[in-house]
Amino acid sequence: MENKIENIKNGLENLKNNNYKIYYFVPDTKGNAIASVANTYEHVKILRENGIDACLLHEKNDYLLYGDDKGSGIADWLGEEYAKLPHYSVEKNEVNVGLGDFVVIPEIFSNVMESTINFPAKRIVFAQSYDYILEILDFGKSWKDYGITDVITTSGSLSNQIKGLFGELNIHTIPCAISDKFTKSDIPKKPYIAIHTRGGEKTSRIIKSFFLKYPQFRWITFRDMKSMSVQEFADELKDCCLAVWVDDISSFGTFPLECFKTGVPVIGVVPNLVPEWLKGEGDTIKENGIWTNNVLQIPDLINIAFKSWMEDNIPESIYKNMEDSVKLYTPNLMNTVLVSYYKNLIKERQAELSSILINEEKQQPVVS
């Protein structure tokens, strides 16, 4: 009992003295660019810039910060500043969490939620993809069964979906930021079309179908925006006149927003979970791109949009709406919301631990 009280007191003391850690559990992408992982790194970077001790936590110890003959590392796709953030691994036994610490677990790892149920630290689920929530969750199980009470998401639409699944949880939306690496350029664009489809499966089908239906445009170059660093990606995108986005299960849509910020109009399929930036008035879709619900229409829409681009005929309203849509996702806003969320969470945790402490002390036997 005394040991437990001592631990609570230590936890409280650590929180009071800013001597706590926020561990972001993160999958190893093996050098591949994944928007949700990039967003996780962004959280850690922002928190550290604001004096909060956040870090990355890998399950295995074979992650690479810098590329070598074994493969690419974080520095190669995300940039050196992210590779320099503190990284730990469970496998290496580097982690010793206490009551004052926090562990942030991606939505897909329900197994980690289960295995950490007795962790003294506060655990938070970081949900960025609706589709992954149920990926390995056991039948009949809910996050609440694993002691999860707090969730952070990237959009209001996703928050609503989570509420629909798990009922009332403390859900906070922390908007993503579109990196300032994405900028507009006045340099004339080229007849290049950036294309990004989930898993890449639909990319070649769309391109083949477009060239078969519209052979007069065989001279257009499609750029599969994969396997490149964020900076390379931002630079390549500047050259493109249009972009294609097909990602049914996306919960946020970083790619189209990056295109918007670069001034590249997007032809895309409306994802199952419509993100806020794509919602117009009522049930309508915002006219900030060329949208369809049917992937089979994509080649026809490319034909229409490319012809319009060749004639400088893409409506100005689309460019204006693109600009308005991406304005909602600035690094400043993300910074403010994220830091404020953790400051409140730390206060709540202090209150929670204080309350536990009082109860524990009440239950202590009185020695006369």
Next chain:
Amino acid sequence: MNNITLIIPVHSIDNGLDKLLDKAVKSVEDSIVKPDSLIIVHAKNAKIKKQVSGYKIPDVDIKLIENSGDTSFQVQLNLGVENVTTTYFSYLAMDDEVSKIWFKNVVNNIKYEQDAACFLPINVETDMNDNFIGFTNEIAWATGFSDKQGYLDNNAVLNYFNLTFDGMVIKKEVYDEIGGIKSNIKLTFIIEFFLRLTYNDYQVKVIPKIGYKHTNQREGSLFVEYKKTIGGEESQFWLKTAKKEYFFTEDREITAY
């Protein structure tokens, strides 16, 4: 001021060409960015003079040059070029139309591509009923066509002849330096010109925008009428000639086919 002069050579206004010329001039007037000046080089003919004297385009200085000599395309164009005082000039066939966005895009490209000596549009080829037939010059953007995507180079032009300089915008000093269009070369004078330009290492960029509309195989067209008079062997002769002559700046005498 965008430092561009547009030249329209006019050899005749018969057989409906008067209306097509009106449309050509109207297309210049409708341009979002207009050339600073327009030079109309026309054959000596009272009817033509009357029509071209009536053209007025706000903010465009129009100059008429009466040509009492040879009214072949090459001679008329070169006569126009002699009178150009701007850094760049362009050319519009009297029976075609320039798109309203063409000069706007040229000005924007000049800003960022100062090494390029010549800019070509993507041309839309239509039939007499305005139906789309195809594009020309777009091939420059096809992967592997040339060393630098979007640009013509000598090797690419040697292997691909379906290029056109309709709507071309070129630096006058470069045009003069390489000797301009040769009037002694028939049929293949466009290919010979591009071969000479690229042989002299000048950059020719195709701007991937619709800049020009050309009516293909129009009855009465100077070029179409000429093509009717020649057979396959003569075509081969002019192709071989172009490939031999592009090394020379001078418009050398050609032993006629």
